[in-house]
Amino acid sequence: xxxxxxxxxxxxxxxxxxxxxxxxxxxxxxxxxxxxxxxxxxxxxxxxxxxxxxxxxxxxxxxxxxxxxxxxxxxxxxxxxxxxxxxxxxxxxxxxxxxxxxxxxxxxxxxxxxxxxxxxxxxxxxxxxxxxxxxxxxxxxxxxxxxxxxxxxxxxxxxxxxxxxxxxxxxxxxxxxxxxxxxxxxxxxxxxxxxxxxxxxxxxxxxxxxxxxxxxxxxxxxxxxxxxxxxxxxxxxxxxxxxxxxxxxxxxxxxxxxxxxxxxxxxxxxxxxxxxxxxxxxxxxxxxxxxxxxxxxxxxxxxxxxxxxxxxxxxxxxxxxxxxxxxxxxxxxxxxxxxxxxxxxxxx
Amino acid sequence: xxxxxxxxxxxxxxxxxxxxxxxxxxxxxxxxxxxxxxxxxxxxxxxxxxxxxxxxxxxxxxxxxxxxxxxxxxxxxxxxxxxxxxxxxxxxxxxxxxxxxxxxxxxxxxxxxxxxxxxxxxxxxxxxxxxxxxxxxxxxxxxxxxxxxxxxxxxxxxxxxxxxxxxxxxxxxxxxxxxxxxxxxxxxxxxxxxxxxxxxxxxxxxxxxxxxxxxxxxxxxxxxxxxxxxxxxxxxxxxxxxxxxxxxxxxxxxxxxxxxxxxxxxxxxxxxxxxxxxxxxxxxxxxxxxxxxxxxxxxxxxxxxxxxxxxxxxxxxxxxxxxxxxxxxxxxxxxxxxxxxxxxxxxx
Numbered sequence: 001x002x003x004x005x006x007x008x009x010x011x012x013x014x015x016x017x018x019x020x021x022x023x024x025x026x027x028x029x030x031x032x033x034x035x036x037x038x039x040x041x042x043x044x045x046x047x048x049x050x051x052x053x054x055x056x057x058x059x060x061x062x063x064x065x066x067x068x069x070x071x072x073x074x075x076x077x078x079x080x081x082x083x084x085x086x087x088x089x090x091x092x093x094x095x096x097x098x099x100x101x102x103x104x105x106x107x108x109x110x111x112x113x114x115x116x117x118x119x120x121x122x123x124x125x126x127x128x129x130x131x132x133x134x135x136x137x138x139x140x141x142x143x144x145x146x147x148x149x150x151x152x153x154x155x156x157x158x159x160x161x162x163x164x165x166x167x168x169x170x171x172x173x174x175x176x177x178x179x180x181x182x183x184x185x186x187x188x189x190x191x192x193x194x195x196x197x198x199x200x201x202x203x204x205x206x207x208x209x210x211x212x213x214x215x216x217x218x219x220x221x222x223x224x225x226x227x228x229x230x231x232x233x234x235x236x237x238x239x240x241x242x243x244x245x246x247x248x249x250x251x252x253x254x255x256x257x258x259x260x261x262x263x264x265x266x267x268x269x270x271x272x273x274x275x276x277x278x279x280x281x282x283x284x285x286x287x288x289x290x291x292x293x294x295x296x297x298x299x300x301x302x303x304x305x306x307x308x309x310x311x312x313x314x315x316x317x318x319x320x321x322x323x324x325x326x327x328x329x330x331x332x333x334x335x336x337x338x339x340x341x342x343x344x345x346x347x348x
Numbered sequence: 349x350x351x352x353x354x355x356x357x358x359x360x361x362x363x364x365x366x367x368x369x370x371x372x373x374x375x376x377x378x379x380x381x382x383x384x385x386x387x388x389x390x391x392x393x394x395x396x397x398x399x400x401x402x403x404x405x406x407x408x409x410x411x412x413x414x415x416x417x418x419x420x421x422x423x424x425x426x427x428x429x430x431x432x433x434x435x436x437x438x439x440x441x442x443x444x445x446x447x448x449x450x451x452x453x454x455x456x457x458x459x460x461x462x463x464x465x466x467x468x469x470x471x472x473x474x475x476x477x478x479x480x481x482x483x484x485x486x487x488x489x490x491x492x493x494x495x496x497x498x499x500x501x502x503x504x505x506x507x508x509x510x511x512x513x514x515x516x517x518x519x520x521x522x523x524x525x526x527x528x529x530x531x532x533x534x535x536x537x538x539x540x541x542x543x544x545x546x547x548x549x550x551x552x553x554x555x556x557x558x559x560x561x562x563x564x565x566x567x568x569x570x571x572x573x574x575x576x577x578x579x580x581x582x583x584x585x586x587x588x589x590x591x592x593x594x595x596x597x598x599x600x601x602x603x604x605x606x607x608x609x610x611x612x613x614x615x616x617x618x619x620x621x622x623x624x625x626x627x628x629x630x631x632x633x634x635x636x637x638x639x640x641x642x643x644x645x646x647x648x649x650x651x652x653x654x655x656x657x658x659x660x661x662x663x664x665x666x667x668x669x670x671x672x673x674x675x676x677x678x679x680x681x682x683x684x685x686x687x688x689x690x691x692x693x694x695x696x
Contacts, residue, residue: 072673088672100673222650222657255357285664292640293650302570302641309570316633316670324436324447324662 002275011163022049024073039060044157048102048137058257067092079324081107084296086311094268099314128162132279146280147267149180151260157252172245173235179228181280183337188229192347194259200244202248210234215344220277225341227290252277281321288320370397372394372421372433375452388590396450396485407607415440425654428583434659442616443489448487457615476510476568488663493613499608503601510512519594521583527576529628531685535611536577538637540695542607543580550596568638571640573689575638629669634669
């Protein structure tokens with residue numbers, strides 16, 4: 001009986017983490033999450049599991065076709081290095097391609113990544129071997145209707161330390177940004193307002209700073225234009241304790257659904273002309289250009305040995321188009337969008 | 349009368365270069381080409397002008413729709429730095445997108461490019477300012493029918509020297525490679541045989557060496573597969589005198605039409621299923637991945653200040669597609685192609 005009641009008590013302990021709503025079991029064993037639940041690594045994993053599930057379910061709610069996300073729970077080639085959960089919905093009625101991925105991994109830092117981290121200002125002595133931990137959620141949603149914008153968001157927590165447990169670093173990064181095909185100023189204002197509210201609850205300087213960082217980051221240099229109308233972006237966010245920042249990151253991640261879903265609901269059944277569809281595909285070509293040439297997350301993936309490439313490139317659209325010398329007609333809606341991509345505006 | 353007869357004689361002199369078949373007037377003034385016609389810069393410009401025209405006309409001959417190349421003759425932002433001639437055919441019956449570009453430019457070498465040239469082994473003292481001259485032809489042809497492969501070729505001549513005319517370097521680079529959607533072994537053998545003949549006329553070691561270089565170069569590392577079934581690729585080709593290599597480069601460039609046109613003629617009217625078209629678009633997605641992430645010419649373009657981006661990215665297909673986790677059925681034709689992309693074969 002003693003043994004039995006111990007089992008029940010262990011089960012009860014585990015059940016203090018409610019995983020019933022997640023898309024799959026967490027990457028880390030539930031018992032380890034339970035044991036370390038005050039540790040930021042566990043807190044971040046549980047946050048991104050919840051956000052993934054809430055976002056996927058909100059999107060599924062917009063599919064009257066009943067299309068659901070497929071859920072792939074995968075591990076790294078070396079299973080002790082962790083893995084991820086990749087949820088993808090393809091060829092839906094509302095969403096042409098939607099990907100929501102979480103990764104939780106812990107692996108040796110390659111020399112190439114170590115050098116690139118150092119170039120970004122991290123103190124990582126060259127004679128030490130580092131391991132890094134990363135837990136992040138990353139998502140890109142490409143709707144079918146050109147009047148519904150594409151959204152991207154990514155929130156991540158990093159830890160790094162040398163073999164001896166010294167030279168510790170940790171930081172958060174993330175952001176949410178919008179890529180419309182046609183400029184609906186009300187929509188863009190709504191989107192930015194929601195992000196601003198999340199920022200303002202933590203620090204009034206966050207929104208202006210991270211809005212500008214976003215405009216600077218999502219820049220296709222060789223086109224002289226941004227990928228979209230921005231949002232917020234930050235990286236290398238540190239403080240006294242990770243807990244001081246976690247609340248902010250959580251607030252940002254929770255603002256994805258209220259910032260985006262109203263735009264989906266509003267436009268997913270808008271009438272669409274062939275010319276509008278073509279323009280959407282051309283803009284998706286630009287999306288591909290940014291993601292393959294500039295995106296830090298994609299490059300990090302390419303540089304990670306044995307990375308799960310399908311989870312990285314799920315961000316690419318189902319269709320894209322490149323026309324030689326496509327220049328929008330002056331004063332057209334296409335030209336108006338392009339103008340804002342070249343000269344970003346303040347929206348709130 | 350003396351003045352007049354001088355004029356006539358000058359005109360006669362100019363007419364020794366026949367430009368009547370070119371797609372446009374050469375980038376360099378005809379009088380300068382005439383004056384320096386023994387110089388490799390002029391010889392290379394005239395070669396690529398002729399190759400561009402011969403190739404474009406051969407392709408137009410396969411368009412029963414009558415679709416022709418549009419010809420854009422452009423100059424760099426600073427016109428004294430040269431320019432190019434970009435010929436593009438879009439939405440033809442046989443060719444979905446075909447681009448044949450020549451560039452002839454002479455400009456200061458940016459610090460970024462100087463560093464990357466140095467990394468490739470060029471001796472370019474850091475305290476010197478260099479100018480470079482480049483004349484090259486570059487082409488990518490995306491046919492509509494998935495049974496006709498995509499071809500790419502590029503032949504280029506570089507010169508580099510410091511402000512004082514010292515530290516001179518020159519070299520040739522180039523190659524021709526084939527990207528089929530379905531593996532027709534006879535076609536691939538024909539293609540490689542023509543390239544091998546061109547190589548063998550100059551040096552029996554060229555073909556095996558440049559065939560391997562091609563397989564190594566057109567490698568999408570994160571996919572573990574090559575872009576296509578290869579061909580030849582070489583770079584940094586030097587000798588005692590540029591003339592010692594020019595004949596080889598000319599032979600390679602002249603072999604493009606006989607290596608490729610028979611495949612176009614053979615397959616351009618093959619029946620096509622929807623599944624075949626879809627597979628073609630997926631493979632075009634991989635083409636985009638290679639060109640944006642790895643291609644040296646594209647990166648050189650991105651790193652060149654004020655580069656004409658439309659001439660660089662004319663290589664991208666009109667349509668491309670990305671599906672999450674698309675894996676060909678075992679033993680399917682798609683799987684057979686993929687197998688050869690992972691493990692390149694000898695074809696002749």
